[in-house]
Amino acid sequence: MSDEFLRAADDALRETYEPPMSLGEYVDHVIEHPTTASHASKYLLEAIEAAGTRTVVEQGEEKQRHRFFDDPSNDGEHAILGNTEVLNAFVDDLRSIAAGRGKEEKIVWLDGPTATGKSELKRCLINGLREYSKTPEGRRYTVEWNIAGAGEVTGMTYGEVVEPDEDDWYVSPVQVHPLTVFPESVREQILERINASVDDHTPIRVVGRLDPFSREAYDYLEERYRRRGTDDLFSAIADPQHLRVKNYVADVGQGIGVLHSEDDGSPKERLVGSWMHGMLQALDSRGRKNPQAFSYDGVLSQGNGILTIVEDAAQHADLLQKLLNVPDEGTVKLDKGIGMDIDTQMVIISNPDLEARLNQHAEAGGSDPLKALKRRLDKHEFTYLTNLSLEAELIRRELTNETQVWEADSYEELAAMIRQPVRVAVRGRDGTTRERELPPHAVEAAAMYAVVSRLDDDDLPPGLDLVDKAVVFDRGYLQDGDDRRQKDDLEFAADPHDGKAGIPVTFTRDVIADLLQEQTDRHHPELPVEDVIMPRDVLNAMAGSLGNAPVFAPSERTEYENRLVPVKNYVFTCQEEDVLAAMMRDKRVDEETVEEYIEHVYAWAEGETVENERGETVEPDPLKMKVFETEHLGRFDDDDYEGTDPSEGVGEFRREKVVTAMNRHAWHNRDEEFRVGDVNPKEIPVIKTVLGSHDWDDVRRTFEDFEPSLWDDPPSGTQTARVKEQTLQNMRELFDYSEASAELTSRHVMSQVSYRWD
Numbered sequence: 001m002s003d004e005f006l007r008a009a010d011d012a013l014r015e016t017y018e019p020p021m022s023l024g025e026y027v028d029h030v031i032e033h034p035t036t037a038s039h040a041s042k043y044l045l046e047a048i049e050a051a052g053t054r055t056v057v058e059q060g061e062e063k064q065r066h067r068f069f070d071d072p073s074n075d076g077e078h079a080i081l082g083n084t085e086v087l088n089a090f091v092d093d094l095r096s097i098a099a100g101r102g103k104e105e106k107i108v109w110l111d112g113p114t115a116t117g118k119s120e121l122k123r124c125l126i127n128g129l130r131e132y133s134k135t136p137e138g139r140r141y142t143v144e145w146n147i148a149g150a151g152e153v154t155g156m157t158y159g160e161v162v163e164p165d166e167d168d169w170y171v172s173p174v175q176v177h178p179l180t181v182f183p184e185s186v187r188e189q190i191l192e193r194i195n196a197s198v199d200d201h202t203p204i205r206v207v208g209r210l211d212p213f214s215r216e217a218y219d220y221l222e223e224r225y226r227r228r229g230t231d232d233l234f235s236a237i238a239d240p241q242h243l244r245v246k247n248y249v250a251d252v253g254q255g256i257g258v259l260h261s262e263d264d265g266s267p268k269e270r271l272v273g274s275w276m277h278g279m280l281q282a283l284d285s286r287g288r289k290n291p292q293a294f295s296y297d298g299v300l301s302q303g304n305g306i307l308t309i310v311e312d313a314a315q316h317a318d319l320l321q322k323l324l325n326v327p328d329e330g331t332v333k334l335d336k337g338i339g340m341d342i343d344t345q346m347v348i349i350s351n352p353d354l355e356a357r358l359n360q361h362a363e364a365g366g367s368d369p370l371k372a373l374k375r376r377l378d379k380h381e382f383t384y385l386t387n388l389s390l391e392a393e394l395i396r397r398e399l400t401n402e403t404q405v406w407e408a409d410s411y412e413e414l415a416a417m418i419r420q421p422v423r424v425a426v427r428g429r430d431g432t433t434r435e436r437e438l439p440p441h442a443v444e445a446a447a448m449y450a451v452v453s454r455l456d457d458d459d460l461p462p463g464l465d466l467v468d469k470a471v472v473f474d475r476g477y478l479q480d481g482d483d484r485r486q487k488d489d490l491e492f493a494a495d496p497h498d499g500k501a502g503i504p505v506t507f508t509r510d511v512i513a514d515l516l517q518e519q520t521d522r523h524h525p526e527l528p529v530e531d532v533i534m535p536r537d538v539l540n541a542m543a544g545s546l547g548n549a550p551v552f553a554p555s556e557r558t559e560y561e562n563r564l565v566p567v568k569n570y571v572f573t574c575q576e577e578d579v580l581a582a583m584m585r586d587k588r589v590d591e592e593t594v595e596e597y598i599e600h601v602y603a604w605a606e607g608e609t610v611e612n613e614r615g616e617t618v619e620p621d622p623l624k625m626k627v628f629e630t631e632h633l634g635r636f637d638d639d640d641y642e643g644t645d646p647s648e649g650v651g652e653f654r655r656e657k658v659v660t661a662m663n664r665h666a667w668h669n670r671d672e673e674f675r676v677g678d679v680n681p682k683e684i685p686v687i688k689t690v691l692g693s694h695d696w697d698d699v700r701r702t703f704e705d706f707e708p709s710l711w712d713d714p715p716s717g718t719q720t721a722r723v724k725e726q727t728l729q730n731m732r733e734l735f736d737y738s739e740a741s742a743e744l745t746s747r748h749v750m751s752q753v754s755y756r757w758d
Contacts, residue, residue, distance in 0.1 A: 016249060018139070018247050020244035021244065021245050021246075022238075022240040022243075022244065022245070023245060024238075025245070026245040030179075030190075030194055031190075031193055031197065033139075034197060034198045036137070036138075036139045036141065037141075037177075037179065037206065038204050039098070039177075039204060039206060039207075039343055040306050040343045040344050041094055041097040042204065043138075043305075043306060044307055045094040045098050046132075047129055047132040047138060048066050048068040048128070049091075050135075050137065051066060051067040051070075051072060053067060054067055054070075054407065057474070057475065058084050058386075059386060059387070060475075060477075060487035060492070061487065064088070065087070065088075066091060068124070068128050069087050069121070069124055071120075071124045071127055071405075073127050073131035074124075074403075075403050075404065076405040077123075077403040078120045078123035079120065079124065079403070080117040080121050081117065081390045081393055083383065086382055090108060090110070090380055094345070095202070098202045099202040100205065104328060105327045105376055106327060106376055107346045107347075107376055107377055108378050109313075109350070109378060109379045110382060111349075111350050111355060111380070111381050111382065112351070112352070112381050113351065113383075113501070113504070116382040116384055116385075118382050119311070121349070122258065122311060122349060125309070125347075126252060126256055126258075129255070129256060129306060129307065130251050139247045140247060140255060140305065141245050141247050142172045142175045142245070143171070143172050143176060143178050143181060143244065144169045144170060144171040144172065144243075144244050145169065145170050145171075145172075145214060145242060146170070146241065146242055146243075147220055147221055147242060148168060169244065171246065172211055172213060173213050173301065174211045174213070174301045174302075174304040174340065175304050176211040176304070177206050177208075177305065177343065179191070179206045180208060180210050181218070191203075191204060191206060206343075207330060207343070208330055208342070209341050211304075211340055211341070212294070212334060212338050212339075213292060213294070213296070216292055218237060221236070221237045221242055222237055225237065250306055253297075255302075255303065255306040255307070256302065256306055256307050256309070257300060257301070257304075257307070257308045258302075258303075258311060259308075259310045259311060259319075260312070261312035261316075263299075267318060267319055270298055270299060270319060271298045271322060271323075272298035272300055272301050272333075272340065273295045273296045273301050274297075274298075275289065275294055275334075275335075276294070276295055279293035280293045289335055291334060291338060294334055300332055300344060304342050304343060305343060306344065307344060307345050308344045308345065309348075309349065310346075310348040312349070312350065312351070313349060314351065314353045314354040314357055317354065320373055321370070321373050323346065324376060326342055326344075326346065327376065330343060348377075358373070358374055358377075383454075383498070384454045384499045384500075385505075386498050386499045387451070388444070388448055388470055389406065389414050389474050391447035392417070392443050392446075393406050393417070394447075394505050395443050395446055395505060395508055398505060398506075399422055399512060399513070400422060400424070414475075415475075418444050419574065420440065420443075421437060421438055421440050421442070421737070421741070422437075422443055423437050423438070424436050424438075424516055426516050428517075434531060435531060436531050436532075436533060437531055437532045437533065437738055437740070438512070439532060439535070439741030440575075440736065440741070441535045441574045441575060442533060442534065442537075445536075445567065446511075446539070446542065447508075448467065448567050448570060449508075449539055449543075449563070449564065449567045450505065450508055451473075452467060453502040453560045454498065454503070455470060455473075456495045456498055458497075459492060459495050461491055461492070464478075466563060467566045467570045472490060501556070502560075503542070503560065507549060508542065511541050511542050512538060512541075515537060516533070520533065520537070522744075524740070527743055528740050531740065532738070532740050532741045534748070535571045536568065536748075539568055543560070543561055543564045546560055572752070575749050576749050579727065579746050579749045579750075580695070580698075581694065581734060582734055583694075583730075584698060584699065587694070587702055589628075597625060598658060600620040600624055600625050601620070601625060601658050601659060602659055603619075603620040604622075604625065605654060605655055622644035622645065623644050625644075625646075625654075626644050629650065634697065635653065636653075696753060696757075703723055705718070705719040705720070706720055707757075708753045708754040709750075709754040711747060712750075727746060
């Protein structure tokens with residue numbers, strides 16, 4: 001068994017690393033595989049684009065989202081949910097920077113409140129770049145040196161003096177690009193050859209000099225071979241016995257530099273590193289500072305070649321001005337006389353406190369000492385999620401170990417994910433473990449309340465509330481009876497306040513975590529209802545905890561409390577629909593019957609014929625249409641027909657609610673080869689809604705002796721008892737309720753229905 005894992009590990013490393021190659025072999029390689037020579041911003045862009053895109057709906061609009069930000073290389077563990085427009089703008093910036101179109105001097109600034117995904121972006125970038133650098137097209141290369149054999153040496157080292165040995169190789173401590181070994185004029189010829197073979201508007205650029213450590217080796221070899229009178233001087237320096245090109249895996253400290261909030265030291269130490277004074281004496285460099293005695297552990301040194309991230313940037317505000325020359329000049333200094341060229345894409349991440357610090361001298365106008373810095377920052381603002389499905393997904397991630405990113409082919413699939421229950425094993429104070437259940441719609445309730453708290457209500461169209469706005473943002477439309485109202489028709493204005501404030505997911509997570517540990521004052525003689533945390537329990541706990549949470553201002557608490565009732569109504573409607581669907585499960589119409597009805601109605605409206613089961617062409621059957629409309633739809637009764645001939649009202653229903661709906665769908669989904677016969681009625685969402693819903697009038701018609709007031713404890717042998725038993729079973733099978741949560745949910749619904757039943 002262990003051998004199997006060892007072989008798997010061997011295979012993984014074999015696919016990751018390549019044998020070192022000579023400089024000449026490297027040049028041949030990059031001419032054949034140009035992307036492996038890309039400069040930092042282009043490399044980051046290529047890594048993102050290599051993952052592809054997918055279509056998402058955010059704020060009611062379809063958007064193309066880069067899969068890279070779903071953290072696919074890490075099974076979605078650090079996926080950034082939502083904020084697709086912000087991420088797309090970030091990628092657009094990379095395109096401009098990589099192409100040299102006027103943004104080279106910019107530092108990308110990602111700003112926003114806590115718990116909006118900024119830290120996840122850092123981890124996602126690290127994960128994605130690490131895995132991309134393991135692929136053939138994403139290989140990253142640098143150089144390593146061995147100066148043994150060129151004369152007497154004191155050794156090349158980062159930390160200790162060693163005896164020279166031909167196998168003693170020292171890699172560039174800052175991942176210097178192999179092409180920087182060449183004289184600049186020759187390098188330009190190589191790049192011209194590489195870019196000529198690339199079908200890309202963004203040429204590969206390699207500027208700058210060898211890093212100081214590598215320059216020491218180069219200069220030493222050049223001096224020794226020049227004194228020997230070597231004719232092919234560069235070839236001698238770049239001989240494989242002295243210089244090799246090796247690939248490395250991008251990671252923190254190797255092509256990716258991350259400066260954390262807790263990192264300290266002088267500005268130079270944090271940016272590039274520090275001198276090791278003991279090594280200066282050991283190297284005996286005749287009084288000068290030898291770059292071999294430098295510790296290249298600063299964020300720019302580590303991030304050279306790919307990416308530099310300054311996390312919690314407000315903690316390092318003193319450094320930001322020191323970074324001004326890096327994007328446009330591409331150079332920093334180890335010391336007064338020793339410069340180091342840097343190629344890295346800089347990203348700073350902050351909470352809103354950084355902006356306050358940057359604006360402390362704003363009233364000074366042209367005398368603002370931070371004006372130059374602010375001009376170079378290209379700000380992208382993360383906001384709280386305003387999509388119900390994304391917030392539900394995020395809450396589930398916070399409560400469980402689930403990391404898979406939700407993808408669905410239809411909103412019906414996504415709705416099933418939103419409503420699904422969560423079951424968590426909880427250890428009590430007595431040491432025993434029990435399973436607590438957040439039944440269907442509990443996570444959805446928390447997500448809806450959080451989203452509603454983040455939406456601005458100034459732009460609401462007449463008759464709509466914030467719950468309606470949240471629904472539109474998530475699926476792109478509202479279903480109002482038979483009519484579907486698209487977002488564009490509802491005239492929602494783009495509101496810059498949406499997502500700027502509200503209930504953060506960390507608050508929601510903590511409230512639910514507390515509920516999971518608390519005892520529930522709920523009892524049943526047979527079912528463990530005390531282990532069920534109902535959606536209304538979650539909402540009441542969230543609203544009740546607002547006053548004790550210092551993160552909210554008094555005005556925010558009052559505002560969020562006032563938004564609770566519409567969310568409760570929304571959740572009750574969801575529960576009611578579950579109970580109705582479970583009660584009427586056996587009365588649902590199969591898709592073939594629905595399709596047959598639509599075909600007959602369309603033929604009736606157009607004066608056409610249909611094909612029967614024997615393949616014969618016949619007139620549309622008026623009896624089939626009448627039976628469907630009276631028995632399945634429940635829209636009409638015998639008084640609406642003369643025999644089987646429809647009244648004007650029935651005819652209008654067929655034309656307006658069925659034919660027109662189908663034509664609209666067909667028209668919106670047409671292509672150059674569109675034919676009416678190509679439309680599949682089962683795929684028309686409007687028709688599915690019109691023909692697939694039930695209400696309490698349907699229940700009354702179907703179960704004439706049903707009494708909702710007796711639901712809690714129906715007399716045995718009654719229709720109510722039989723309906724309840726079947727309904728609870730259907731709720732478990734259709735929606736994954738437990739016995740206990742099905743009982744509690746159905747009781748809650750029936751307690752409200754019984755008031756209006758008579």
